[in-house]
Amino acid sequence: MEKVKVMVVDDSKVSRAMIKGHLAKTNFEVCAEAKNAAEAVALYEENRPGIITMDMNLPDADGIECSRRIHAIDPDVKIVMISAMKDASLVATGREAGISAFLQKPISTNDLIDTMMVLCQNKVGKIAVLRESYAKAFVRALQQGIFSMIGVHSEVSLELDDRRFLDVSGIAVIIGLTGFPMGRAIVYMDVDTMNKFSAIMLNKDDPAGLEEDEASDTVEEAANIMVGRGVSNINDVFKDKEMRITPPGTIYGTNIRIASPKLTTFRITAETRIGKIYLNVGFAEGE
Amino acid sequence: MDAKLVNPFVDAFTSVMPQMGFQEPKRTKLYVREKNAVSRGVSVIVGFTKQIRGNVVYNMSVDTAKFIASTMMMGMPVNDFDTMAQSAISEMSNMLTANAATNLTGMGFEVDISTPSLTIGENFQVKISDTQYLTVEMDLGGQVVELDIAVDQQ
Numbered sequence: 001m002e003k004v005k006v007m008v009v010d011d012s013k014v015s016r017a018m019i020k021g022h023l024a025k026t027n028f029e030v031c032a033e034a035k036n037a038a039e040a041v042a043l044y045e046e047n048r049p050g051i052i053t054m055d056m057n058l059p060d061a062d063g064i065e066c067s068r069r070i071h072a073i074d075p076d077v078k079i080v081m082i083s084a085m086k087d088a089s090l091v092a093t094g095r096e097a098g099i100s101a102f103l104q105k106p107i108s109t110n111d112l113i114d115t116m117m118v119l120c121q122n123k124v125g126k127i128a129v130l131r132e133s134y135a136k137a138f139v140r141a142l143q144q145g146i147f148s149m150i151g152v153h154s155e156v157s158l159e160l161d162d163r164r165f166l167d168v169s170g171i172a173v174i175i176g177l178t179g180f181p182m183g184r185a186i187v188y189m190d191v192d193t194m195n196k197f198s199a200i201m202l203n204k205d206d207p208a209g210l211e212e213d214e215a216s217d218t219v220e221e222a223a224n225i226m227v228g229r230g231v232s233n234i235n236d237v238f239k240d241k242e243m244r245i246t247p248p249g250t251i252y253g254t255n256i257r258i259a260s261p262k263l264t265t266f267r268i269t270a271e272t273r274i275g276k277i278y279l280n281v282g283f284a285e286g287e
Numbered sequence: 288m289d290a291k292l293v294n295p296f297v298d299a300f301t302s303v304m305p306q307m308g309f310q311e312p313k314r315t316k317l318y319v320r321e322k323n324a325v326s327r328g329v330s331v332i333v334g335f336t337k338q339i340r341g342n343v344v345y346n347m348s349v350d351t352a353k354f355i356a357s358t359m360m361m362g363m364p365v366n367d368f369d370t371m372a373q374s375a376i377s378e379m380s381n382m383l384t385a386n387a388a389t390n391l392t393g394m395g396f397e398v399d400i401s402t403p404s405l406t407i408g409e410n411f412q413v414k415i416s417d418t419q420y421l422t423v424e425m426d427l428g429g430q431v432v433e434l435d436i437a438v439d440q441q
Contacts, residue, residue, distance in 0.1 A: 164370060165407075172406075174332050174334075174404045175334065176333070176334025176335075176336070176342075176400070176401020176402065176404075177401060177402075178334075178336050178337075178399035178400065178401055179399065182401065182402050183401070183402055184334070184401055184402055184404055186404070216414070220414075244336045244337070244399060245334075245336065246334025246335055246336045246340065246341075246342065246400075246401050247334065247335075247336075247340055247341055247342060247415075248342075249332040249334065249342040249344070249404075249413065249414070249415045250413070250414040250415075251326075251330075251332075251406055251411050251412065251413050251414070252411060252412050252414075253326075253408055253409075253410060253411025253412055254408075254411070255408055255409070256406055256407070256408035256411045257406065257407045257408060258404055258405065258406045258407075259370075259373050259377075259404075259405045259406075259407065260402070260404060260405070261370070261373055261374045261377045261405070262374070262377075262402075263402060282402070284402055
């Protein structure tokens, strides 16, 4: 999925920079910035952003008039008004002009992103939101984690996993996610990859030198670190919805199937020179 | 782990299961384990965090899982441990864990639980603790459901 394009309409350069800052590291990308109503209409036609943030006070017209003009071009456009004052009459006239949400300055990152996510859900779908704002945090965590712990580069891919089962022969470290959204992350790999991973992490030349349980304990700890980092990446953005991780539960054996009924799951694959390392992350639906 | 933390789980099991049409379950065994648990066929892992941290595993054979799923679905025959049966076992684990969490809250602990992960396979190992933990075996209408409980107070 592509990023959701956002246009920021505000006559203040500082306010525009602040909004841009709030949206950094998210799946919302500022594609256009307008400092007055005329520019906003022109840039809207040119860029067709999915969402617009609208200031109330503009030099050539107010935010409501500007919204009305853009709404006339596209009745489906999502406009969030960000203004210093917010009262009932502003909300009422704003709604008539096609504004979907109202935020009062100073805005928090959480409020802005939450509002935009809600507005976007109908447009881009819940799965896209989970993928962009949550699953991708684990993509970075997996790639950076593998590199920082064993110095190995990886090619990482992310896909929606609609299989009913995760098939594991080797090791799977299951870590629960609590808070919002709930779910679980599973880091898994085959025995050969587990042994090589652990040997490198523990500075042993040969995986044969690993003691009993040493390899699985090492992978368990590595998984814990990577999933923890993924959750931190999410908490960095959504500061009020603290996600937490439960201690790991680790399974090993051959031909194990793991089912996660009712979860929307994503499979992240890291291809490395020591084998494939997977991170499957699932989120409870309907949250 | 602290033995007093086992009761909330046993109590949850004995109070929730009869509501779903089972006979009164009985606790048949309680022992300390140091090593990994071995799956009986179907193992559901649920994690805990906040003031109580750890994992609980509901461990049973495929036949027991089918028996439970069938009873939960008003006696509907369950020949294969299929998606519907898996959902039933997941749901049961959810209910038991949520009930145990409520019991823990009643003891003054703040807890959060994860979604259950249902694992199926033969003779795979399940590691939920670096140290000792407790296993409780419950008799449920002649079937055995093992609860592996490794939770600690923070």
